[in-house]
Amino acid sequence: MKSFATPRTTLGPLDAEAAAGLIAAAADLALVLDESGIIRDLAFGSDELAREFDGPEAWLGRHWIETVAKDSRAKVEAMLAPNAPRDAARWRHLNQMASRGATIPLLCSVAKLGQGGRHVVFGRDLRPLSQLQQRMVEVQQSMERDYSRLRQAETRYRLLFQMAMDPVLILDADQQKVLEANPAAQRLFGRAARRVSGRALADLFEAEDRPAVQALLATVRSAGRADDVAAHLAEGSIAVIVSASTFRQEGGLLFLVRLSPTQPGQPGIVLPEAQAKTLKVMEAAPDGFVVTDANAQILTANAAFLDLAQLTTEDQARGEPLDRWLGRQGVELEVLLSNLRKAGAVRLYATTLQGELGGRAEVEISAVSVMNGGQPCFGFQIRDIGPRSRPAARAAEGATRSVEQLTELIGRVPLKDLVREATDAIERLCIEAALELTGDNRASAAEMLGLSRQSLYVKLRRYGLGDLDEQQG
Template sequence: MKAFNAPSTSLGQLDADATAGLIAAAADIALVLDEGGAIRDLAFSSEELAREFDAHEGWLGRPWADTVAKDSRPKVEAMLDQAPARDAPRWRHVNQLSARGTSIPLLCSVAPIGSQGRRVVFGRDLRPVSQLQQRLVEVQQSMERDYSRLRQAETRYRLLFQMSVDPVLILDAESQRIMEANPSAQRLFGRTARRMPGRVLADVFAPEDRAAVQALLATVRSAGRADDVRARLAEGAQDVLVSASTFRQEGGLLFLVRFTVVGDAGQALMLPEAKTKLLKVVEVVPDAFVVTDSAARILTANAAFLDMAQVTSEEQARGEPLDRWLGRQGVEVEVLLSNLRSRGSVRLYASTLRGELGGQSEVEISAVSVMNGGQPCFGFAIRDIGPRLRPPVRAQEGATRSVEQLTELIGRVPLKDLVREATDAIERLCIEAALELTGDNRASAAEMLGLSRQSLYVKLRRYGLGDLGADEGQD
């Protein structure tokens, strides 16, 4: 330890108050001990720290070792027994007990003061450092969990890639060079499979088909998808159907290219001719037709739907939720999906379809749920019924009697009373219809009617519809 060269002249004649101020400023907690190790005085650098030791006055006269945690007493005794150090003081970790019995970590050092055997304990609060260390540990654990999930996901996708029965290649989008080939692709290319990594994709095809493959990759990169291309391999002269998609990895764009081998008879592994004609008919039929995934996001749609939705291309609709255009958002499509999941099909469901440019059509929907690759998907046939008169709704018996009673009141009561009674009858019919459409889901019915749930409950109570006890208890 390097001491001051001339403390008596540089520091001047310091009195006890000035010395105490220096000691208190040098540490978060400062204790003055007598020759026996008992606490004679103490100071804190802040009021907040003093409140942590709210009964510190009781320390005066007690040995310092009695105010620390049991595991820290040997450290305190060792610090007090050692001779005054000429070198730099040794700092030890001590757990100081507060009045509530909790341990507060301090980094302590003991220094002699004066000629009467008294010593000063300098303590630094380690809680900020401990909190930073704890945060560092939590961040490290979080990173390890994320890395573990990434490794598991990579393992799963790697396994799928290796086990795929279709030949699959992964290309660098910039150079179009092959980076990886799964075992099916290696079997397809046979003897040249070992030379596949680093090879340009176009080189594996016959010269007359390379332009078509290049156009496929360019279209997929710009538009996101493209129709499959039929091409012939350069070695073996085997015909294949080539499809491609893009994905990003580590900031770079990659192609995933899949091959479908054409059969020996010269026919690709495609749908039968009758099914192909059916798909063509669905594409040009005047009624809209949409296929969605299990979350009601559009997978494909025909031209009639694009016209009704007022979008210019299928790309603008693909991946978008169906309720962006159909019915009241978040209500009617959810009702349709609920019925499709439970019943498998829905017929003649009346709704509205909104266009991107503000147009609106009254439509009638029939839908069906089918399984595709182990996952459900939904098909919606949507017909514009705006010009067509709807069939009259069959009213319940009580509602029919109310209409007849209103007719009998004409001429007996004022018109405003008749209007009020008719409004109540219509309101009841609308509520009953909404409850029926939503399968008695009152939250969805309230949203469909543009009411709050509380307002719906008031009207249900007014008309005596349903049992309100359970629902009101939940609110």
């Protein structure tokens, strides 16, 4: 340890008050010990630390070694040993006992005070450092978890990319150059596969098809979606259908381009002109149109449905269950699908559609079931009928008649009886509407109303609704 060279000259004469001030300012906790190691005086660097240690009264007259945790007592003995070398490491980590059995980590050093055998203990509070270290450990663990998830996601992406049956290319959106090509794309280009990476996508197609491919990329970049285009590869004149989508990676925009080869002499996914026009009409129709699989998972949806559901792109709807937006409490879609599977078609089914941003619309649905590749799929035409909603109109008429009848009783019966009558009228109206919506399916009506089946049967008897002699099954 290197001390001051000329302390008497540079520091001058210091009285006890000045020395005490310097000692208190130099540490968060300062202890003055006598030659036996008993605490005779102490100073805290902050009121908060003093409260942690229950103030000076809990310290004075006690041996310092009694105030530390058991695992730190050997360190205290070594620091106070009379034969301890002066050049030994002075700062030691100690766990100082605080109130209610807690311990506070301190970094302590001992210095002799004059010739009387007294010592001064300087203690620095290590809690801020410990908290910082703990946060660093938590941040490091969080980063490691994030890195692990990223590595797993990248592994899954690479595996899907390599195993995809369709030829897939990844392009730089700015220069439209090929960055990666999966094995299916390399097989498609054959001998020219080595020259694909780094080339502009348009250069891979015949000259007359390049404007259509470039227009496809421009439309996808600006609008997020575009119709597929037919083109021929420059090498071998292979006919393909080109589709594209965008995604972001590391702050940059990339294109994912799929090339679907068509069979020679067959149109592939290029539809006849009449069917293509029909699809364009459905896409631009003012009524919503949705196609789902057998489990009511959305396969495609037109712009009108996206507007009703308050979505911005079709990708937000694709793969989601239709009852995420359609129907009340998820019951109505099950009823609709049940009728659709039995009859093959449903007409003018009234329900509601809940948008992503909280908007609600009364809609009318016509649906049909068709077979596609041996599997059923469903098409839904969804029309916003607004104030023309027939269930809403009937409910409003019933409520008006009930209000008129109750109004005539004002002044004749107490208010609490009027409230009970109004509650009964509303309850009866809701039960009638639920039975109508479910086609008199009492189990579905009970689920829609949030009632048990037994409670629904009790209310049916109370209001004289339905066949009272029907078995409860």
